[in-house]
Amino acid sequence: MIRHLFIILIACSLLAASCSTKIISTNIYQEQKENLNNIESRYEKLNPRNQFSLAFTDKKFQIVSLEMITDTLTRIYEFNVNEQRLSDTLLKYNYDTAGIYYLIRKMQQSKVTWINSFDYYVNDQPQQLIILSLKPKTIRYIFSPPKYIALAYFRTTQFFDEKGRLLDNRRTKRVRKIKDQVFYKITDRICYTITDKYR
Amino acid sequence: MEKPGSFYPGRSTNFCAYGALSYLVMEKDPLGYVKFMNELYDKGEANFNNNHFKPSNAVMKAAGTLKFKGVLDIRHAEQMWFLVLADKFKGYLNFFDKKFDEGDENSFWAATNLAKFDRMVNKMCGVHVKAVGSDLIKPWVKDTYSYLSKRIDSNTVSLYINNRIIHKKNHDKIKFSIPTHFIILRQISKENDMITLRYWDYGGETQMQVSPGTLKKIIFGIITIDK
Numbered sequence: 290m291i292r293h294l295f296i297i298l299i300a301c302s303l304l305a306a307s308c309s310t311k312i313i314s315t316n317i318y319q320e321q322k323e324n325l326n327n328i329e330s331r332y333e334k335l336n337p338r339n340q341f342s343l344a345f346t347d348k349k350f351q352i353v354s355l356e357m358i359t360d361t362l363t364r365i366y367e368f369n370v371n372e373q374r375l376s377d378t379l380l381k382y383n384y385d386t387a388g389i390y391y392l393i394r395k396m397q398q399s400k401v402t403w404i405n406s407f408d409y410y411v412n413d414q415p416q417q418l419i420i421l422s423l424k425p426k427t428i429r430y431i432f433s434p435p436k437y438i439a440l441a442y443f444r445t446t447q448f449f450d451e452k453g454r455l456l457d458n459r460r461t462k463r464v465r466k467i468k469d470q471v472f473y474k475i476t477d478r479i480c481y482t483i484t485d486k487y488r
Numbered sequence: 489m490e491k492p493g494s495f496y497p498g499r500s501t502n503f504c505a506y507g508a509l510s511y512l513v514m515e516k517d518p519l520g521y522v523k524f525m526n527e528l529y530d531k532g533e534a535n536f537n538n539n540h541f542k543p544s545n546a547v548m549k550a551a552g553t554l555k556f557k558g559v560l561d562i563r564h565a566e567q568m569w570f571l572v573l574a575d576k577f578k579g580y581l582n583f584f585d586k587k588f589d590e591g592d593e594n595s596f597w598a599a600t601n602l603a604k605f606d607r608m609v610n611k612m613c614g615v616h617v618k619a620v621g622s623d624l625i626k627p628w629v630k631d632t633y634s635y636l637s638k639r640i641d642s643n644t645v646s647l648y649i650n651n652r653i654i655h656k657k658n659h660d661k662i663k664f665s666i667p668t669h670f671i672i673l674r675q676i677s678k679e680n681d682m683i684t685l686r687y688w689d690y691g692g693e694t695q696m697q698v699s700p701g702t703l704k705k706i707i708f709g710i711i712t713i714d715k
Contacts, residue, residue: 365696410561468500486657
């Protein structure tokens with residue numbers, strides 16, 4: 290009896306290990322390049338005026354979590370995109386309502402689950418990058434984690450090793466991890482990673 | 489020191505408990521913090537409120553080298569402070585990872601459970617700490633909102649919460665019900681059956697609205713600290 294149980298346990302763990310989630314399309318950035326770059330550049334224009342981040346917290350891309358960030362306070366609200374409260378809130382805090390609605394629509398179309406800006410430092414000088422996460426079509430097995438593709442848009446040229454991994458700077462070979470993830474080169478200033486969290 | 493509330497435990501680290509502790513330390517004894525950091529910098533060891541700190545070599549080497557953690561990157565003293573606290577205080581979550589290695593600021597080496605947090609606050613701030621709840625089972629409190637609002641004016645209240653519910657990171661509906669984050673509750677109010685929370689974490693205040701049900705669901709520990 291114990292032997293059978295042991296064999297079943299081994300079979301189950303082998304099955305779970307071999308059945309990781311698979312992303313159907315391997316070339317999402319190239320397929321949606323124009324839309325994704327458009328979302329990033331639109332966000333880059335809107336964000337400095339009044340900092341914010343957007344995340345879709347449901348699979349149908351109808352519930353949006355809006356973070357409105359100031360120096361003293363971050364306000365977090367969750368809305369259905371069709372709710373009047375969303376535009377009321379944006380108006381109340383002087384956000385570009387039309388611009389953010391446009392961004393929301395574009396994010397829905399391209400299945401972008403999250404967009405945010407990150408600060409980081411080079412030689413003690415603050416720099417910014419924009420991260421957006423995509424929900425790709427996947428084949429998912431029971432117990433396997435979800436998969437997202439995160440794209441990091443830097444403002445300046447970055448350095449990569451021979452494996453295409455993002456490096457800390459030109460002089461070191463230290464791999465730079467963002468949110469504990471290794472990122473891989475797409476272009477000189479755009480890189481990607483596959484992760485089980487969208488933010 | 490000009491902005492004591494700006495202590496930033498870093499992006500993607502497990503330093504949130506030490507961040508909440510720093511908030512309390514800065515409230516109780518900011519001068520003690522400065523003296524401690526100076527002594528630590530000069531001698532490599534120091535005392536804070538009768539707690540002796542002598543960080544390991546690995547921790548001393550790592551302080552100032554943490555990267556891509558937001559503004560913590562350029563706050564080397566804060567890196568030292570968080571690393572020293574994590575090196576000194578241990579709980580059962582740190583049982584299998586007691587020695588610092590590179591990248592451990594994101595791992596179980598830096599993790600904090602409820603009892604460890606209570607102990608740290610008690611030892612570092614020298615105040616009475618009363619906690620309800622646990623690492624796995626939520627507190628037996630009938631009305632969470634009333635419980636919190638009764639205490640917030642006369643005490644400092646810290647919460648041990650499951651941040652994954654209010655700050656979702658994936659679209660799975662089934663989530664492990666475990667606490668992940670320590671915050672300092674600053675204000676709480678109720679209107680039309682929606683509760684507005686204002687809390688401190690990550691160097692600033694956050695305001696959000698939750699239903700009474702969600703509030704009950706996210707809280708695993710309520711730590712009441714004497715002012």
